[in-house]
Amino acid sequence: MNVPQPDPDHSTSGGASRSHRRGWLLATVLAGLSAVGVGYWLSPSTVRTSVARSAASTDALATSRQVTAYRTASCGCCKGWLDHLRANGFSVKDHVVADLEAVKSSLNVPGDLASCHTAKVAGFVIEGHVPAEAIDQLLRQRPAVVGIAVPGMPLGSPGMESSLRSESYTVYSFGRDGSRRTFLQIEA
Amino acid sequence: MVLHLGRRSFLAMVGGASAIATGSALLGRTAQLRSQASTGVPAQARLRSSGGRLDLELVAQETNVAIPGGPSRALTYNGLLPGPLLEAEPGDAVRIELVNRLSRPTNLHYHGLHISPGGSADNVFVSVAPGASHSYAFTLPADHPAGTFYYHPHRHGTVADQVFGGLGGVFIVRGALDQIPEVRAAEEQVLFLKDLPGEAGSSPMGMGMMLGREGAVLTVNGQVNPALTIPSGGLLRLRIVNASNARFWRLALEDHPFHLIATDGGAIEAPVELSELLLAPGERAEVLVRGERQGGRYRLLNLPYARGAGGMMGGRGSRMGMGMGMGMGRGMGMGMGMGMGMGRGRMGSGFEQQAPVPIATLNYAGSVTPLPLPERLLPVEPLPAPVRRRRFVLNHGMAPGLGMVFLINGRAFDHGRTDTSVSLGDTEEWELVNDGVMDHPFHVHINPFQVISRNGTPEPWRAWRDVVLVRPGETVRVRTRFDDFAGRTVYHCHILDHEELGMMGTLEISA
Numbered sequence: 001m002n003v004p005q006p007d008p009d010h011s012t013s014g015g016a017s018r019s020h021r022r023g024w025l026l027a028t029v030l031a032g033l034s035a036v037g038v039g040y041w042l043s044p045s046t047v048r049t050s051v052a053r054s055a056a057s058t059d060a061l062a063t064s065r066q067v068t069a070y071r072t073a074s075c076g077c078c079k080g081w082l083d084h085l086r087a088n089g090f091s092v093k094d095h096v097v098a099d100l101e102a103v104k105s106s107l108n109v110p111g112d113l114a115s116c117h118t119a120k121v122a123g124f125v126i127e128g129h130v131p132a133e134a135i136d137q138l139l140r141q142r143p144a145v146v147g148i149a150v151p152g153m154p155l156g157s158p159g160m161e162s163s164l165r166s167e168s169y170t171v172y173s174f175g176r177d178g179s180r181r182t183f184l185q186i187e188a
Numbered sequence: 189m190v191l192h193l194g195r196r197s198f199l200a201m202v203g204g205a206s207a208i209a210t211g212s213a214l215l216g217r218t219a220q221l222r223s224q225a226s227t228g229v230p231a232q233a234r235l236r237s238s239g240g241r242l243d244l245e246l247v248a249q250e251t252n253v254a255i256p257g258g259p260s261r262a263l264t265y266n267g268l269l270p271g272p273l274l275e276a277e278p279g280d281a282v283r284i285e286l287v288n289r290l291s292r293p294t295n296l297h298y299h300g301l302h303i304s305p306g307g308s309a310d311n312v313f314v315s316v317a318p319g320a321s322h323s324y325a326f327t328l329p330a331d332h333p334a335g336t337f338y339y340h341p342h343r344h345g346t347v348a349d350q351v352f353g354g355l356g357g358v359f360i361v362r363g364a365l366d367q368i369p370e371v372r373a374a375e376e377q378v379l380f381l382k383d384l385p386g387e388a389g390s391s392p393m394g395m396g397m398m399l400g401r402e403g404a405v406l407t408v409n410g411q412v413n414p415a416l417t418i419p420s421g422g423l424l425r426l427r428i429v430n431a432s433n434a435r436f437w438r439l440a441l442e443d444h445p446f447h448l449i450a451t452d453g454g455a456i457e458a459p460v461e462l463s464e465l466l467l468a469p470g471e472r473a474e475v476l477v478r479g480e481r482q483g484g485r486y487r488l489l490n491l492p493y494a495r496g497a498g499g500m501m502g503g504r505g506s507r508m509g510m511g512m513g514m515g516m517g518r519g520m521g522m523g524m525g526m527g528m529g530m531g532r533g534r535m536g537s538g539f540e541q542q543a544p545v546p547i548a549t550l551n552y553a554g555s556v557t558p559l560p561l562p563e564r565l566l567p568v569e570p571l572p573a574p575v576r577r578r579r580f581v582l583n584h585g586m587a588p589g590l591g592m593v594f595l596i597n598g599r600a601f602d603h604g605r606t607d608t609s610v611s612l613g614d615t616e617e618w619e620l621v622n623d624g625v626m627d628h629p630f631h632v633h634i635n636p637f638q639v640i641s642r643n644g645t646p647e648p649w650r651a652w653r654d655v656v657l658v659r660p661g662e663t664v665r666v667r668t669r670f671d672d673f674a675g676r677t678v679y680h681c682h683i684l685d686h687e688e689l690g691m692m693g694t695l696e697i698s699a
Binding site: 076077080152153154155160161162163164165167169 | 396397398399585586589590591592593600688689690
């Protein structure tokens with residue numbers, strides 16, 4: 001009989017369907033955070049700052065550090081991520097939207113890389129709990145990609161801090177054709 | 189057909205001549221290894237009590253395993269995955285010497301057994317340091333129900349990693365259920381369901397502790413797609429244990445219904461025919477399968493199940509039963525191929541949640557005079573009116589000073605705090621409310637409970653359980669009585685990552 005073998009390398013493109021669903025489950029989870037009854041999130045002072053920033057010195061650089069973010073109203077950890085960006089020298093335009101799905105679709109975010117919020121910076125798409133250091137690297141290198149993403153909601157990522165656990169996770173870059181590769185690996 | 193016990197496991201299986209697995213691959217491999225068996229390790233795959241005593245040693249350690257597509261190393265008891273099958277009878281004295289050869293502390297929980305929560309019985313507050321041992325000793329009550337129970341680590345801080353890493357085993361108590369003639373006539377087969385991480389280096393995207401880690405490799409009794417056999421006309425009794433950290437198993441057998449005869453806590457009153465069976469982590473069931481075909485091969489399938497979606501995107505409380513019907517969000521992959529392809533995500537191959545995955549194969553061999561199903565099983569006495577009602581609200585969130593945590597009634601686990609104090613002998617009704625967006629299977633130690641209603645709908649038949657799934661937006665009412673044993677124990681979400689992240693409370697039973 002036909003015995004399906006697990007895909008040994010589903011961490012990259014081969015596992016798109018698996019990750020596809022996962023991303024959405026997790027994004028959905030995130031969207032519900034406000035229903036918790038403990039509607040707290042970490043204050044900016046407690047957000048992990050990974051990279052010390054020097055002030056932007058030119059208008060062009062200032063423009064490149066303008067983040068336009070889209071999230072749902074109830075997403076607490078989205079706010080935590082935005083605080084992390086602000087603490088790392090980005091300015092943030094925070095848009096609460098009813099149909100985040102449409103935003104992701106219009107910005108070509110692969111479904112399996114999805115998380116709970118989507119943003120734009122300097123022409124790139126930023127999906128999920130991407131740390132500021134990865135965005136800095138993206139802006140320095142300016143690779144030919146649509147954007148970068150942290151799928152799901154790894155514990156320990158900016159906005160998803162937990163005193164109990166942190167997980168290793170991967171920042172992926174993705175192209176218009178759905179291709180993606182590892183952009184930055186963050187160890188727990 | 190592949191086999192994924194480690195070599196040591198194999199040798200041990202050979203040593204235990206009555207090993208439970210009956211897959212043809214296993215037998216073939218056994219023959220191949222027979223010459224090595226005489227030098228094999230002394231571990232046994234099946235240990236039965238005799239003379240009212242069950243005495244054994246369990247060595248927890250990391251060992252090599254040979255699982256196609258799976259990890260090269262796993263956490264095992266006595267080199268076995270699953271650990272040795274333990275069998276005892278009501279009234280038996282059980283002594284287990286747990287030897288910790290792991291790198292982190294561990295302990296043992298006798299999931300579902302009605303024994304003392306204190307001392308060296310089902311005491312989850314015991315911590316056995318690396319290199320140390322602990323002597324567990326307890327006596328099963330003389331009226332302990334027959335059933336399929338489950339031993340696994342329960343040391344807070346390491347339990348999820350150790351269960352996900354492979355540790356666990358089945359503890360059968362034999363009694364009245366086993367004496368029912370139709371049940372007794374059935375061939376018996378344990379199905380220990382465990383998903384394991386894929387090969388080193390393959391890190392899945394997105395699925396982390398937040399939702400609960402699932403492994404890519406689905407195993408039954410430590411094997412990938414083992415063979416089961418049934419004669420035409422025969423009865424097969426499956427004792428099924430969900431031994432996963434977070435994966436739900438939604439089972440269906442091609443062209444064969446299940447006839448449920450027991451839930452977590454033992455027999456139900458009469459068989460219930462099911463086309464599929466959903467088991468949350470820690471949950472068990474016993475089913476009879478009738479050999480009502482003339483021959484052929486039939487796949488035991490694990491069907492897709494989404495355990496954390498519909499709540500927000502499909503509206504709360506609008507789901508249908510047993511893993512069917514979810515939200516309609518893009519690409520959420522609900523059901524058998526439904527809901528997919530709505531978005532732009534590429535459809536790779538081989539993700540078990542997107543399509544049914546065969547986890548075992550039922551083969552016909554021979555025939556017997558058709559065996560009947562039992563008409564009646566055992567009484568399940570209704571519990572008296574509760575003396576007290578309590579409410580437990582399950583959710584997760586960002587808490588000041590803690591960050592992301594999982595909560596019961598707004599509090600994350602603190603072993604030094606007593607969350608719920610009850611009196612020995614009291615019957616209570618607990619209202620379990622899932623206010624979040626992910627499934628939470630709620631487990632209570634020491635005393636089983638009966639589900640009274642789900643979202644106000646009365647449970648159609650009585651059953652003893654110790655795990656009940658509470659879906660997002662759902663309120664489940666359960667009734668329990670704190671019988672026989674005073675002491676301190678716990679209740680928690682049996683998605684063990686959620687337990688580790690705080691979704692556990694302490695229960696003090698006072699005489």
